[in-house]
Amino acid sequence: MKKILLLLAGVLCMLLGLFFAIVPGPSLIFFMAGLLCFSFDYPKARHYLRLCQKALTKSCRYLDKKLAR
Template identity: 80%
Template structure:
């Protein structure tokens, strides 16, 4: 029951993230939340989650450098 609910919630978050990628909105937040839900049971989702986290960290550092000038 817990696994099913978590996977449904993860699927909903992924769909909302894809929807907000087309329509302006917080797409990255929903995609990462969906990956967090899937990462509990699927190791491949953990790899994608780590990749997204690294990319976001790198882009935030880049923006901090550019804005501090």
């Protein structure tokens, strides 16, 4: 039952992420939440979640440096 709920939540978050990629909104947050739900059962999703986290951290550091000037 728990696995099914996690998968449904992951699918819902991914669909919302796709919707907000077309319409202005927080698409990245929903994509990462979907990957988080999928990462409990699928190691490949865990890998993609780590890649997204690293890319987001790198881009935030870059923006912090640019805004600090």
